[in-house]
Amino acid sequence: MSVDKKLILVGDEYSGKTCLLTMFTQGKFLEDYIPTVCDTNVATMELDNGNIVKLLLWDTSGQGDYDLGTKDDLRSDLSELELLQKKGYAPVTTAEAEAVAKKIKAVAYIECSAKTKFNVSDVFEAAARAPLDRKSRLAPKVIQEPICLR
Ligand SMILES: Nc1nc2c(ncn2[C@@H]2O[C@H](COP(=O)(O)OP(=O)(O)OP(=O)(O)O)[C@@H](O)[C@H]2O)c(=O)[nH]1
Numbered sequence: 001m002s003v004d005k006k007l008i009l010v011g012d013e014y015s016g017k018t019c020l021l022t023m024f025t026q027g028k029f030l031e032d033y034i035p036t037v038c039d040t041n042v043a044t045m046e047l048d049n050g051n052i053v054k055l056l057l058w059d060t061s062g063q064g065d066y067d068l069g070t071k072d073d074l075r076s077d078l079s080e081l082e083l084l085q086k087k088g089y090a091p092v093t094t095a096e097a098e099a100v101a102k103k104i105k106a107v108a109y110i111e112c113s114a115k116t117k118f119n120v121s122d123v124f125e126a127a128a129r130a131p132l133d134r135k136s137r138l139a140p141k142v143i144q145e146p147i148c149l150r
């Protein structure tokens, strides 16, 4: 079976959407920040059940209404943690992240890092497998520890 899915990346500006996409599609990590206006890409995945999924990937410009990030590697970055502490912040805890995933009825919650490539393909595989019918969604599945706030 072959299906097309449109996948739209949303999240805070500077949260790492473009880097996640670029690591997945090109295997490259972009150090420099270039704000996105809108960008599209296509990736084809073959799942282990033999299904072919064509992902139409839409990268969007950042919106300020999201509190979770994608830069898992920063959880153990001492200078980042120090910076957060100075501002009175701390990384999101597992419980907080799980609660949000449950609240929004997320199909999956996956911590990832474009920089280290950690779980990058898992994110897109989960999206490729996600049922299109909202009613048939499963309970949120936690694959890894929580994401760091930037
Ligand atoms: N440490 C670390 N830095 C990252 C990671 N992903 C992205 N960055 C950095 O964060 C900055 C912003 O990344 P982008 O992917 O451009 O962010 P974006 O969410 O697409 O931003 P907008 O297009 O403005 O919405 C860049 O300087 C990246 O190098 C990551 O996994 N770890």
Ligand SMILES: [Mg+2]
Pocket: 017, 018, 019, 034, 035, 036, 059, 060, 061, 062
């Ligand atoms: Mg971007």
